[in-house]
Amino acid sequence: MNYTFKWSVLWTGQSGHWLLQGLATTLELSALAWLLAVALGILSGALRTAPVAPLRWAAVSYVEFFRNVPLLVWMFFWYFGVPPLLPRVAQDWVFNHSAEFWAGTVALGVYHGARMSEVIRSGIQSIPRTQFEASLATGLTTLQAYRLVILPVALRLIVPPGTNESLNLLKNSSVALTISVAELTFQTRQIETYTAKAIEALTAGTLIYLVLCLSIATIMARVERHYAIPGLISRTTPAG
Amino acid sequence: MMRTLALVLALAVAVSAAPAAAQTDTLEKIKSSGVLVIGTRTGSPPFAYVNKNNEWVGFSIDLVEQLVKPSVEKAIGRSIKVEKKESTPPTRIPLLTSNAVDLIAGTMTDTPERRQSVDFSYTFFYTGAQFLVKKGSPIHGVNDIAGKRIASQQGSTNAKILREKYPQAQLREFPDQPAAFQALLQGQVDAYTNDGIQLAGLKVKAPHPDEWEVVGDFYSEEPYGMAMRKGDAKFKAAVDAGLKQGWESGKYFEIYDHWFGPKGELPYPMSPQVKAYLLKQIGK
Secondary structure (H helix, E strand, O other): OOOOOOHHHHOOOOHHHHHHHHHHHHHHHHHHHHHHHHHHHHHHHHHOOOOOHHHHHHHHHHHHHHHOOOHHHHHHHHHHHOHHHOOHHHHHHHHHOOHHHHHHHHHHHHHHHHHHHHHHHHHHHOOOHHHHHHHHHOOOOHHHHHHHHHHHHHHHHOHHHHHHHHHHHHHHHHHHHHHOOOOHHHHHHHHHHHHOOHHHHHHHHHHHHHHHHHHHHHHHHHHHHHHOOOOOOOOOOOOO | OHHHHHHHHHHHHHHHHOOOOOOOOHHHHHHHHOEEEEEEOOEEOOOEEEOOOOOEEOHHHHHHHHHHHHHHHHHHOOOOEEEEEEOOHHHHHHHHHOOOOOEEOOOOEOOHHHHOOEEEOOOOEEEOEEEEEEOOOOOOOHHHOOOOEEEEEOOOHHHHHHHHHOOOOEEEEEOOHHHHHHHHHHOOOOEEEEEHHHHHHHHHHOOOHHHEEEEOOOOOOEEEOOEEEOOOHHHHHHHHHHHHHHHHHOHHHHHHHHHHOOOOOOOOOOOHHHHHHHHHOOOO
16 A cells, blocks of 8 residues: 555644544534434333334334434435425524534434334333233333333343444434534544545544444443342443 | 453554555556556536436546546556546545555546645646526625535535635535535525536536526636556556647547537536646646
C-alpha cells in the first residue's frame, strides 16, 4: 500500500473540535432515540403478550412493519416523506429548526423500538405463566400485574440482549449522516475532506465508537449484577 | 474488560505502525490483470451517470475509454478492458490507496490538499461553484446566502469554502447528489451549491427544468483531473499522454461536442479562456 500516515491531522487544525462536536451529536441523537426506543419497546413488547387480541395485533403490525424495512429507508422516509404532509409554514419552521436531527432521532428510535419490543417480549414470556396468575389471584388488576410484577422481572432478565440492542442503536446512529446530520462518522469524513487522510480519520472514529460501546457494555454489566434477583438470576458472569 | 481494551489498542497501534508495503506499479498490475479499474460516479450527469437505458456513461468515462485506454494499451502492449466502480467524494481516495481502483475519473477537483495524497492528470474540465435555486428565489449569488439553508455535497470543495468563508449560511451536507437535489426539490433547503456544470446537468434532468435556474458567479475554481496513486510516474505519463493525444488529434473536442455541443446531452459551449487553459497544459 502506497500510503504515508500522518496522524497529526487528528489534532491539528479543527479536527479535534469536529470530532468532539460529532461525538456530542452522536450521543445526543442516540440518547434521545434510545429513550424513544425503550418506551416504544416496553409498550409494544407488553402489548404483544396482552390478553386482548386487537392490542396484540396492533403491536405485531408495528414490530413487523418497522423492523423489516432497512433503517436507511426509514431515515429518508422521516426526512423526505413526512415534512411535505405538514402545512407550508410548519415545513419552513421545522426545516429551520434542525429537521434532519429530529427526523434522524425518530427514524432511529422507532426502528429500534420495534427491535427492542421483541427483546422485551422474550423477557416477559420467559416468566412462568403462574406468576401472572398468582398476581391476579392476589387481587391485582392486569395493568397492575404488568407494572408491579411482570415488567420489573422481565426488564432485569433482558439486560444482556437489551445492551446488545442499545449498542446497535448507537452504531446505527451513523446512518443519519445520509440526511445531513453532522454526527461522528460525518465528522470523520469531514476530516478526510480537509486533509485527504482517510485512514487516520476513520481510525479515530473507530476508536471513539469502540470506547463508547465498551463503556456502555461495562456500565450495563454492573447494572445487571446490581439488579439481579438472587435465586432467579443468580449466575451472573464474574467481572472481567 | 480493561485487559480486552488494552489488547485491542495494542493491536490497532501495531497495525498502524506496520511499514507501508511496496508501492504498486499500476501499469504492471493492469498488464497482468488486463483490466483498468476506474472509480467514477453514477449520479453526476453528464460526466458519469446511469442513463435512461441503464447504461453507465458520461464525458469522463468516454475520455477514459477513448483516450486513456488506448494510451495505456500502447504502454503495456496488450489490449485491456475498462471496469467501472462507484466512488463518492469520501471514498475515492481510500479506493485508490487500497488498490481497489486504479484511476478516479468523474468530477474530482484537483486541489493542493488532495495532491499530498494522490497525483492528478492534466485538467480535463474547468468549472466553478454556483447555486441551483427555484426561479424567483432571493438567492442570486454567494452574497445572498446568509441565514439560508444551503445543501452541498459532503467532501466537495465548495462545502469547504462555504463553511470557512460564509459561516452565516445554514449548511446541510449530503453524501450524494440525488439526496441533496431531493432536499432542494422538496424545500428542505433554499439552494443547492455545486460546480456550475453539474447544476446545469441536474437542471436538465429535473422533472420541470423551467422551474429551476443556476445563479451566481463562480465563487471557487474547480479544475477537474483524473486522480491516481501518488508517485506512480509511469502510469501518470500514460494517462497524461492519452489526454495530450486527444487534444492534439482533436478527438477530445469531438467527445466534448458529443456531450456538451449544441446537440449534446447538455449544451455548454467551451469558452475561449477554458480552451486556452486546457491547451496551455500541453504547451500550446
